[in-house]
Amino acid sequence: MKRPSPNRARCAAASLAAALVLTGAAGCSGKAGSGTQDKQAEGGVKTGTGVSDTAIQLGALTDMTGVYASLGKSVTQAQQLWIKQANAAGGICGRQLELKIRDHGYDPQKALAAYTELEPEVLGFAQFIGSPFVAAAKDRIDGQHKALVIPQAWSASLLGSPYIRTVGATYDIETVNAIGYLLDQKRIASGDKIGHVYFEGDYGENALAGAKHAAKEAGLSIVEQKIKPTDNDMSAQVAALKQAGVKAVVISAGPKQAASLVGVAAAGGWNVPVVGNNSAFAPQLLATPAGAALQKDYYVAASTLPIGDAAPGPTALAAAYKAEYPGAGLDNGVVAGYSAAAVYGEALKKACADKDLTREGLGKALLSLKSYDSGFGITHDFSDPKAPSTRQSVIMKPDEQAPGGLKVVKEAAVAPAAQNFTPAG
Numbered sequence: 417m418k419r420p421s422p423n424r425a426r427c428a429a430a431s432l433a434a435a436l437v438l439t440g441a442a443g444c445s446g447k448a449g450s451g452t453q454d455k456q457a458e459g460g461v462k463t464g465t466g467v468s469d470t471a472i473q474l475g476a477l478t479d480m481t482g483v484y485a486s487l488g489k490s491v492t493q494a495q496q497l498w499i500k501q502a503n504a505a506g507g508i509c510g511r512q513l514e515l516k517i518r519d520h521g522y523d524p525q526k527a528l529a530a531y532t533e534l535e536p537e538v539l540g541f542a543q544f545i546g547s548p549f550v551a552a553a554k555d556r557i558d559g560q561h562k563a564l565v566i567p568q569a570w571s572a573s574l575l576g577s578p579y580i581r582t583v584g585a586t587y588d589i590e591t592v593n594a595i596g597y598l599l600d601q602k603r604i605a606s607g608d609k610i611g612h613v614y615f616e617g618d619y620g621e622n623a624l625a626g627a628k629h630a631a632k633e634a635g636l637s638i639v640e641q642k643i644k645p646t647d648n649d650m651s652a653q654v655a656a657l658k659q660a661g662v663k664a665v666v667i668s669a670g671p672k673q674a675a676s677l678v679g680v681a682a683a684g685g686w687n688v689p690v691v692g693n694n695s696a697f698a699p700q701l702l703a704t705p706a707g708a709a710l711q712k713d714y715y716v717a718a719s720t721l722p723i724g725d726a727a728p729g730p731t732a733l734a735a736a737y738k739a740e741y742p743g744a745g746l747d748n749g750v751v752a753g754y755s756a757a758a759v760y761g762e763a764l765k766k767a768c769a770d771k772d773l774t775r776e777g778l779g780k781a782l783l784s785l786k787s788y789d790s791g792f793g794i795t796h797d798f799s800d801p802k803a804p805s806t807r808q809s810v811i812m813k814p815d816e817q818a819p820g821g822l823k824v825v826k827e828a829a830v831a832p833a834a835q836n837f838t839p840a841g
Contacts, residue, residue: 461509464774465563466539472507472764472773473514474499475538477530478568479545482522483645483670486698488545490749491568491756492517494733495542497740498757508761509768515542522645524549540564540579540778542760543753547571547587547618550580562775564763564782566756568749570694570804571618572625572839578779578801583756584719584794586804586839587619587693588626591666593809594691594717595630596831603689604664606635611657613641613650613677614668623668623693625840633833643669650677658686665690671698678714679706687713694718699747699821702814710814716822717809720751721793724819729791734819746820755790759798762788794828807834 466473476495479488499513507513516538518530527549534541535556540563544550547569557565558577565580572586585593598604612627614620624640631638639660641653650673657665658681665681665688667674674696681688690713697716701707723730723737723746730751737750759782766781767773785798788805796805811826 461768461771462774462777464539466537467511467773470511471514472509472511473516473538474760475534475541476515476517476543477527477534477541477545477549478517478519478543479522480519482520483672484522484545484695486671486700486747487568487695487749487752488519490744490747491543491545491753493741493744494737494750494753495757497737498754498761500740501736502761508764509773520546520549522546524552528552535561535563538563539773539775540760542566542757543568545569547574547622550574551618554580562779564760564775564778566760568752568756569619571622572804573618573622575804575839576802578783579775581782581798581801581805583752583759583790583796583805584694585806585809585834586626587623587668588629588839589804589807589834589837590693590717590719590809591623591626591668592630592834592837593807593829593831594666594693594715594811595627595634595636596833597715597717597811597826598664598689598691599634599831600826604634604636608663609637609639609661611639611641611653611660611662611665612668613643613653613657613665613673615645615670615673616642619693619695620668622840623666626834626837627666629837630831630833643673645670648672648676649680651680653677654680654684654686658684662688664688667692667696669696671696671701674714675701675704675706675710678709679704682706682709682712689713689715691715691717694748694752697748697814697822699745699814702816702821707814707816711816714814715825716812716814718748718812719794719806719809719828720748720755720790721810721824721828722748722812722818722820722822723750724822725793725824727793729793748820748822750820751792755792758790759785759788759796804839 520527544567763782788796808828812822815823
């Protein structure tokens with residue numbers, strides 16, 4: 417995929433720099449936390465849970481103290497930045513936006529308790545970190561609550577719901593694209609073995625499904641290594657994969673596990689390429705003993721340009737984020753969080769125009785976004801809940817000289833094996 421044309425790029429930059437100027441009809445009413453009772457406002461706009469005459473309340477279920485703490489902080493701060501910008505531009509539908517945040521520390525009990533606490537108070541959730549936790553709440557979201565959730569999770573098991581909508585390729589497709597990159601670069605070939613280190617549960621097993629599909633299409637074989645989120649030392653996994661004679665490794669885990677795997681392999685003189693899913697990197701790793709090894713032969717797939725890219729969208733966001741949080745580092749969580757909030761904003765604007773700010777109205781509004789330009793290298797289609805919003809992935813490589821620690825080595829594209837692959841939703 418080519419970079420946006422100059423005109424499109426200038427438009428994307430302008431919309432970001434102008435903080436996604438949001439306009440809408442004023443004069444709406446209703447009270448936040450009104451349960452499932454929808455109301456007809458004086459201006460003809462229906463309102464319901466999480467919407468008052470002055471505010472729209474959204475929830476964020478994040479991880480600031482667990483395995484994805486660095487991601488959770490960046491995602492949340494980026495969403496707070498988006499809300500500040502949106503409110504400065506007049507809000508949406510004559511209302512100011514509010515973000516109610518809960519840290520679950522990547523603990524399932526805390527995550528579900530936080531969801532239960534916030535659900536009666538918010539219109540929906542602009543963030544929910546953790547595929548297993550979102551999946552655990554799925555029946556309630558779809559059946560009773562019908563609150564739009566945009567998770568920071570990309571498991572194909574979340575597809576099919578009109579209320580849980582991922583922004584980007586699912587883990588299985590992302591993994592197919594990552595393996596496709598190694599095939600394109602002739603780092604692996606038919607007949608080779610590739611290792612796959614993956615978290616038990618929704619995330620890792622969905623990524624494994626993609627790896628198996630890619631392997632079948634290319635004549636590869638997979639050597640599996642399942643781990644837990646609490647496993648931080650990958651020495652045993654590296655030893656097993658080296659003994660098996662694999663030619664490359666896929667890691668579908670967290671940043672700590674990726675750093676350990678790459679660092680242990682390098683220390684032992686085992687030089688094979690490693691590719692990771694979008695959540696398997698954090699720029700803080702570049703300052704660790706594994707930093708040099710990560711920059712040598714480690715690659716990350718994601719459905720967005722990195723925050724340090726020179727394209728207008730990332731450039732504008734990086735400047736705004738650094739101005740708002742001068743002591744914070746840049747990473748791709750900033751892009752992911754901001755993008756999710758911006759998608760929510762687009763759906764809210766459409767719901768306002770349709771005069772329906774209820775949960776049902778918001779869900780219908782998102783379905784109308786068939787060609788949403790994120791400003792970060794990929795266009796998304798939210799019209800089909802059974803399909804991911806894109807099949808494209810950008811392939812990036814760690815680079816300590818790049819803001820955010822990643823540089824693009826292959827622009828957004830779909831591997832041949834991912835073209836007609838059906839995610840196991």
